[in-house]
Amino acid sequence: MIRPTLSTSAGTLGVSSRGGAAPPPPSQLAAREIYERIAANIGKVMQGQTGAVRRLLAALAGGGHVLLEDFPGTGKTTLAKALARSIDARFKRVQFTPDLLPSDILGVSIFNQRDQEFRFHEGPIFTNILLADEINRASPRTQSALLEAMGENQVSVEGERHQLAELFFVIATQNPVEFRGTYPLPEAQMDRFAMQFTLGYIPPEEEALLLTAQQHVHPLDSLRPCATLAEVVSLKQAVESVLVSAELKRYIVDLVGGTRKAAGVQLGASPRASLALMKSAQALSLFEGLDFVTPDQIQELAVPVIAHRVVMDPQARFSGASGRGVVEELLKKTPVPA
């Protein structure tokens, strides 16, 4: 039996339910157990990335997609692969290159001479977890092939609609330091990602442990699935049952709406950002054993959910302003319900 605790990524007050407060329903307790199982499994591979794993799983459970942006070698692909291997689900990886075509992702109809008809051959997008590695190396045309899939869980090829799996999760990676041969993701594509975050360099102690762990064999090779596809689907369903008060919905709207009025912002975040923030916060609350959302979960996820959707005007960008800075400032200024 898992006892619900009120904790955040930054720490916990170490409290537990003493029977007074209504415990979460059994489905939520089971869902939290699934989360902890997957997080622990990924943790075997990803040293010192507890926060990133929390966010990744929050996006997964909240029905969103994730864009990992970081320097080469920080573990973006490893994290994606670790997640894929932890879940007993289909996993495809697409290495995005400049000559990649939309049909290479979505699939293509090929004329079958024997049957004298066109037959659709599914592309790698027909999977449960898709790793779009170095997504910004493909042309915007190819990047846009993901729009419909990520937004509506379906693809349309040659006028025919093809439904994707119930669990369809895209993890895209991109390298922020290289500009040659890359194409920045269009705003519409950025908006489809529920979160964008970085992994960052881990502390030296953790890095030393990582060296030890990989001295002979990569831990990823020995990683085994710890959750079934059905369990992950039930995790997603459990997230939907987490309650959000009207006051906190208003707080979410104020935060997101604030980006549209902030100085130096050319294009603020869309209502899709509000939705993503709410669902991700619900997932995080579930992970923390709560059946309602508190301001802490919203604040923890505000930057990864909103910042990448904010388009700064060139002058502000040139002055050093960024979407992350705008959201952090909003978090400081917007009165948080207490």
Added chain:
Amino acid sequence: MKPPRFLLGAGLVFWGWQTGFLAIGVTLAVLLEAVHLVSTRLEFSDDDFTRIWTFCTLLVIVSAFYSFSTNGGPESFRGLFNDPNFRTQASAGHSSARTAVMLLRSLPMTLFPFVLAQVYSTREGISLTMVSLILRRRWNRAKRRGQPLPAPRLTHLGYPYLAICLFAASAHGGQDITFFWGTGILLIWALWPRRSPRFRWYTCLAWTIVGTAAGFGGQRGIIQLERFLEGYNPQWLSVAARRGSDPQQSQTDIGESSRLKLSARIVVRLETPDHHPPPTYLREASYRRYRSPIWSTGATREAFQTVTPDPEMGTSWDLQPGVRKAAAVNLACYLAPKGSLLPLPSGVSRLDNLAAFTLQNNSEGAVLANGPGLVIFDAHYGPGQTMDSPGTADDLEVPPKEMAALEEVIDELHLRDTDPAHPEAALRTIEQYFQRKFRYALGGAEGKKAAPAEETPLTRFLLRTHSGHCEYFATATVLLLRELKIPARYAVGFSVHEGAGSHYVVRQHDGHAWCLVWHEQGKYWEDYDTTPTSWMETDAPPTGWFQWLGDGWSRLVFEISRLRWGQSNLRQYLLWLLIPALGLLAFQIFYRGGIRRRRQPKSVAVPPPVWPGLDSEFFELARRLAAGGFPRLPGESAHAWLRRVGGNPILANRGIQWSELIRLHYQYRFDPRGLTPPDRQRLSEENRKCLAQLGDFAEN
């Protein structure tokens, strides 16, 4: 935002150096910067800071009273209210300015305790509610209504205090450039850590040098512009001033081909009591010696005697001590920056309410005044004794060149036997002669080409043309009388003939010349004018609609000048008008939340949403913590806040267990299902428990 180390100390030393309080500045700087050597910090609550702020406010008030009293404020303002005039106004103005400067200089001293308290306290910033009555009022109102308290805005006092030091240092007496360079260095020091990360340090340095150089050039330019404008100021005023007369001599247009028509600009305004008729002439000066074409006094400027004002009144000047004249007229005229001759009625004995700096007169009855650009005063006058010196031999002098023509006229008028002691018959004859046989014309040189070379303009006027302007008539009359051994003088000034009732105006084209005749029996000088009265119509330019515009403009300039030179009571009325205006403003600020808010009734009309759980007892604990110096920041969740303040040794040592409280509070606030009655009871108990663990911390 804390200022860099030692910046405040440097600011205080700079302030002390500039204002002459160097020892105090160094002492305060040492006290302030010693904070870097002392590890001990004091715990001040909000109330403590409010008390220190109140103390500093009292210091400022005491400092204001001290400055006011040491700068002669009470005396000068008492004088102003008892006898409002130019001098008392100036004195009060100087006292106020000196008080303000002294108060400004002392600000770094009077506000020092507040800054010192913050620097040595555990606080990173001071909430504005501690110093602002308005914010404090809102805070208390929210507290009374049980609403969530507005998040405090924390401000570090370092930069505002540095600004006060620089501002106070600017009130220094020196004219050197040390203030500019000192301020520049301190500002660069203050701003350097805040420079944009977009540029490299050497780019910032280059721009700083460029900015400093531009600032230096700019302030030098402003000083030069100020001096330039100061030099031009009298010239601007002189535009409004009337044409001035020279007290030593008068350059006539006698012998010129024509005399210029003067403008219709109003130069003197008269007001008489009870519709009393105004004086006919306003004399500026009189002259004795004629050397064509110049009349002069024959004396130097030093011949002027200073007139002292009445010691009690200050603005009353006796021109004929002991002589009282019944008639009075109120005169308003402009003064040139270096002094002007006052246009005064004949027989003037006393001037009242004349706010002049100095007043001088000479033996020819000219009164030279130095003072503000506009003076408005009462002149007491009447027939009889004048302040002019009695007629002497100088007043009988006739240029030999003019004698032949004068003798010819005297023979023609059969005045050879005139008795100088009884000139009445001769005066009538001469006046009739000029009225009958002469005509007024601005041109005075008709027949000049046919005239012999030795013929003087006056001879030509008397014997051939019989036509000229007032200067011809006045000069000819004076010399005729002198030839008859009757003392006479040439007078210049204005003729008063436009207006009605009590109000009259004198325009520039009303400038006139006439003569003064010595009255042997009465021992005084009498105005005597032989110029045909048609001169008024001839000299006056044609009137039209633009004349009204000109008069309107003249009136506007006059009223502005009255206000400018303190000749109006409007300033006093303005002061009284300001009081209700300030009251209304204060009402708006304190009770209505400002005019703008009132103009937006829609935003006020929409009631704020009432969220569940706002009656949670947790807010009581939050208030206690905030009062103890641990306020929650606007963007800080309750959980994050307790985690932050819980780590502070002051609270950590009390072993407060508030995790259950915050869990129940969160559920009460953010779980749409709320709390069950037993849990609601537990929330209240947990809060009581935490308050008990807090003990006497921040207890009112």
